[in-house]
Amino acid sequence: MEAYLDNSATTRVLDCVKDVMVKTMTEDFGNPSSRHSKGLEAERYLKEAREAIAATMKVNEKEIFFTSGGTESNNWALIGAALANQRAGRHIITTSIEHAAVIQPLMFLEELGFRVTYLPVDRQGHISLEDLKAALCDDTILVSVMYVNNEIGAVEPIEEIGRLVKGCRSDILFHVDAIQAYGKYRIYPKRLGIDLLSVSGHKLHGPKGTGFLYVREKTKLKPLILGGGQQKGMRSGTDNVPGIAGLGMAAREAYRDYEEKVAHLYALKAHMMEGIRRLPDTQINNGEGEESAPHIVSVSFRGVRSEVLLHALEERGIYVSSGSACSSNKKLPVSTVLKEIHLEKELLETTLRFSFCEQTTMEEIDYCLEALEELLPVLRRYKRH
């Protein structure tokens, strides 16, 4: 038996996504910028994808821009917004548990002279609105907060943040990294006060190398990729028609039977957590039920190195992620997220992330729990002194 429980790393492409991609590569393979009918045919796929995505968020299709994925969306949103608004100020606020695709562009902006405030989080991984309020300055131009944390599934209070930011000054831009949230939550940027929102295709059964950035109309944003002027000059480069068609299909599918799917994810999560709690010396790092994301369970296994457990599970066809990249003799930086939530030091290198998708079954969870029950005592018996 196999159990792929690493859906926050990437997901399997849906058959309908694959089919539309094959079609746009082999039959309707035109370049949308071409004047002939092949080009027009290809353009139709872009339009459809844009409409499908816009519909999931109740926004205007003109506000959707396709990118090469979550990393590009985040880079563009942050650097593009900072450069376009630097006359209004050079201060940016974010959290201390963002993904590297947010942290690194912000560090780049710091080199250019921008100031960045990194808000701390509590043990559940939540920022405090008080902290945010205190951090907002006259020259703050941008606030960037992730919707769902990729390691521990913490959900930030996006609606409250949006209200606070826009209540402070309506021209402060609000960027949300929704890479782990899109498809799992109904996200309506207009209601939430979001100006920029990043999404990645391969986290929702779409193809790798695809994603989009939602850019609220009239948002001041500089393009980063210049060239032939595609996508209204905001993101040049021949449109990745197969990727975009696949992404559009995946987005549409993600919100089909949405309630049922999310209920299934919460059921999987509850079942997993219940099983983990029966195992001795474990600690769950994510919140209960709807307090945290439906598809992420983060567990520390006291006395067991996560990498060893990961490989031991792998031998049984169970695929998971270690919460931190680590190795005993070379001290690599362990996960900053786990440090930021003040996880006990001994648990930092013992943490695994299990992440589900709608296709994950209860049987897979049971299979994984059984494997853990067998493996943990053995792995705990043999250890470094």
Place this chain on the structure above:
Amino acid sequence: MFKTFLIKYGEIGIKGKNRHLFEAALVNQIRQALDSVEGEFQVYREQGRIYIDVEGFYDFEETVEALQRVFGIVGICPVMKVEDRGLEELGNDVIEYLSNTYDMKNQTFKIDTRRARKSYPVESMEVNRCLGGRVLDAFPGVSVDVHNPELMIHVEIREKIYIYSKIIPGPGGMPVGTNGKAMLLLSGGIDSPVAGYMIAKRGVALDATYFHAPPYTSERAKQKVVDLAKLVARYSGPINLHVVNFTDIQLYIYDKCPHDELTIIMRRYMMKIAEHFAGETRSLALVTGESIGQVASQTMQSLAATNEVCEIPVFRPLIGFDKQDIVDIAEKIGTYETSILPFEDCCTIFVAKHPVTKPNLNAIKRSEKKLEERIDELVRTAIETTEVIRVE
């Protein structure tokens, strides 16, 4: 552009009756090395020399780099090869060669003629004088210095005439395969690939043994060792990499023996298993990357304890090297970057906080007695389940 290279080799020239075998091996190695280089190469032997002719386009730098990985080559000389059309024309050729190769201003030079074809009508000294005069006339400012010239211009008169002056150093050593084969204990570290390189340099072909311990070591760690074997194979030729699953043996030792002796006992079994594969692959020795005192298992006492299990010789070419010396070679041969990728290797996963540094052989043997019940079976299983990967 040069269309010919003259390959100089050192030690193999003195190998008496075996000389032609060594030369044949060297030609063979050169051909293999040039296989992956863009260009049409002809490698041939003529009167105790090895030449490479090139047809059409080729990449000079890449060619030289490939040749610099062939053990046995002492020097690589880019040569201008000309027909014998008399001494007058030869003078023109030498002048053409010099103006193409150097910016001739005020260098000192010497002509060194070798008349291998004795039927050539003019004696060497006379050729030297005549060509020297022509060069002096052609390049005002240059002068002759017979003792310490800046440019030593070689003219070799054979069927054809060869003009060269640059000698690009080769790696030295002996052609791989001319001195048998050895079994390298390859880990993911910095040392063992360098040890393999150094033994290969002495003309020894290599096979390798790697011990992995899933789930304690990962597939990526194994891939890293395969990558390292590939890098060593650029010098040593194809390597049969034996990947031994060592987990059960390791856990069994952990269960039965004192933990501070774990590493030594483990290494003794590694040597035994490697020696077994050495026998299977007709390898005449084991090769390790050990160096005295580097870690607890490499003190002289520890080395003696691991050495004791082997009947065939164990070569440790890095024994007297400092870590930095080893790193320097690793960087030179291009294994360093791969070696430092951070993956756990099986020697460190259960390492004790204070492993014994002066193991007492009798104590070790007493501890090993406790393994009697299952160890032979576990070793046999490890050998039977070993995966052999051919790395080229």
